[in-house]
Amino acid sequence: MAMTAADVLKMVKDQGVKMVDLKFMDFIGTWQHFQIPARTLEEAVFEDGLYFDGSSIRAWQTIDASDMSVVPDPATAKIDPFFQDTTLSLICDIRDPVTGTPYTRDPRNVAGKAINYMSSTGIADTAYFGPEAEFFIFDSVRYDTHSGAGYYYIDSHEAPWTSGAETGNQGYKVRPKQGYFPAAPADSLQDIRNEMILIMESLGIEVERSHHEVAPGQHEINFKFDTLRETADRLQWFKYIIKNVSKRHGKVATFMPKPMFNDNGNGMHTHQSLWKNGEPLFAGDQYAGLSEMALYYIGGLLKHARAIAAFANPSTNSYKRLVPGFEAPINLAYSNRNRSASVRIPVVGSPKARRIEFRCPDSTCNPYLAFSAMLMAGLDGIENKIHPGEPLDKDIYGLPPEELAKVVKMPSSLREAIEELEKDHAFLLKGDVFTEDVIEYWIDYKVEEEIKPVDSRPTPHEFYLYFDA
Numbered sequence: 001m002a003m004t005a006a007d008v009l010k011m012v013k014d015q016g017v018k019m020v021d022l023k024f025m026d027f028i029g030t031w032q033h034f035q036i037p038a039r040t041l042e043e044a045v046f047e048d049g050l051y052f053d054g055s056s057i058r059a060w061q062t063i064d065a066s067d068m069s070v071v072p073d074p075a076t077a078k079i080d081p082f083f084q085d086t087t088l089s090l091i092c093d094i095r096d097p098v099t100g101t102p103y104t105r106d107p108r109n110v111a112g113k114a115i116n117y118m119s120s121t122g123i124a125d126t127a128y129f130g131p132e133a134e135f136f137i138f139d140s141v142r143y144d145t146h147s148g149a150g151y152y153y154i155d156s157h158e159a160p161w162t163s164g165a166e167t168g169n170q171g172y173k174v175r176p177k178q179g180y181f182p183a184a185p186a187d188s189l190q191d192i193r194n195e196m197i198l199i200m201e202s203l204g205i206e207v208e209r210s211h212h213e214v215a216p217g218q219h220e221i222n223f224k225f226d227t228l229r230e231t232a233d234r235l236q237w238f239k240y241i242i243k244n245v246s247k248r249h250g251k252v253a254t255f256m257p258k259p260m261f262n263d264n265g266n267g268m269h270t271h272q273s274l275w276k277n278g279e280p281l282f283a284g285d286q287y288a289g290l291s292e293m294a295l296y297y298i299g300g301l302l303k304h305a306r307a308i309a310a311f312a313n314p315s316t317n318s319y320k321r322l323v324p325g326f327e328a329p330i331n332l333a334y335s336n337r338n339r340s341a342s343v344r345i346p347v348v349g350s351p352k353a354r355r356i357e358f359r360c361p362d363s364t365c366n367p368y369l370a371f372s373a374m375l376m377a378g379l380d381g382i383e384n385k386i387h388p389g390e391p392l393d394k395d396i397y398g399l400p401p402e403e404l405a406k407v408v409k410m411p412s413s414l415r416e417a418i419e420e421l422e423k424d425h426a427f428l429l430k431g432d433v434f435t436e437d438v439i440e441y442w443i444d445y446k447v448e449e450e451i452k453p454v455d456s457r458p459t460p461h462e463f464y465l466y467f468d469a
Contacts, residue, residue: 002075005046027059029366107368114372117431130225130271174216232367255363258320265321273355283351288336300381310421312361333392380427
């Protein structure tokens with residue numbers, strides 16, 4: 001059973017908690033937090049919340065309506081492993097302090113409404129999500145950008161470009177695209193990954209496997225699937241743990257989709273399934289052991305994938321990963337086992353494990369919004385019986401040009417994804433899950449704060465190409 005406010009207050013007393021850390025998700029996708037002394041945490045806080053300045057949080061309130069209320073969810077209580085003094089962590093929801101209603105741009109609120117909408121349709125009562133969030137651990141990263149300069153430099157002892165270093169060079173390097181599953185000493189950070197895993201397990205995050213990934217310094221740790229909002233909560237803990245353990249060891253972790261040129265980037269393949277009354281709905285006698293409902297869900301994902309990209313691949317850097325020639329899928333097709341398709345049906349040993357894997361997303365997404373968008377697309381496919389067509393059981397990258405041209409592609413830029421969202425978002429508005437102000441503000445923020453600033457700045461490679469023109 002989920003913890004209640006009374007359970008949390010007992011936990012504070014029994015474990016000698018000194019401080020309480022209140023975490024909440026901003027609109028774009030980053031945890032924010034503040035602390036209060038444990039003695040001030042009362043049962044009323046779980047009902048009325050605590051006030052804070054919403055105008056100081058990016059993409060939230062204007063200064064003339066800045067007051068907001070942060071309301072802790074007692075079911076999320078954990079002891080934070082990174083504070084010196086015993087500190088209780090609570091994930092919070094955001095409300096209007098005057099009306100008490102949930103804030104439309106609170107990502108956890110959007111996720112909650114998506115779950116409620118799913119239940120209201122009668123299609124399913126549970127949506128399970130399982131993300132595979134890849135990440136890099138580097139020795140250091142330097143970067144800067146201003147009117148007179150712009151550069152970045154990655155330092156990684158695993159990277160082949162450091163083979164000429166005079167000090168600290170042990171010679172074990174990961175060649176481009178050859179980092180999948182090497183043993184130590186080529187996999188040099190397994191102990192750090194183990195430390196991350198043990199912390200996750202201590203917080204109730206069940207880990208399934210861990211390994212080195214394809215690129216130098218790239219890693220993957222998979223944790224067990226859960227319901228939509230709980231998985232989004234866990235993903236935030238996951239990123240928090242990986243970044244803080246890396247920092248503890250004098251290194252730096254990033255979930256940036258494409259920090260390195262000419263090697264694999266970080267994806268977040270997202271496994272999904274629907275259940276009702278404790279029974280799986282995606283298992284059946286159709287293609288690859290799927291049910292007809294699962295095929296319609298895939299049809300909805302593929303139909304709306306170009307709009308979903310605005311939430312699932314929401315950075316300008318996302319589209320440097322979604323390019324031909326790498327494992328990241330850009331072709332909107334589905335297939336059994338085929339990793340070159342954007343939707344893959346994994347091989348499983350039980351009908352209860354039957355699921356689909358959407359391979360396009362990356363971890364720059366706000367998971368509450370991205371998972372909700374995927375679910376709403378899948379439900380739209382089921383409600384409107386959108387069949388995905390025939391599967392593409394071929395290496396899509398090896399198709400003849402005339403055949404490849406017939407396959408619909410993911411957007412090639414964030415601007416293109418935003419334009420698709422502008423045209424195709426009616427499916428997100430069902431049940432008031434994504435409101436018009438959420439869609440409009442997301443589009444405005446991405447265009448004004450990310451797309452335009454990136455478009456207007458020269459890059460180092462442009463100097464290489466054009467300086468002597």
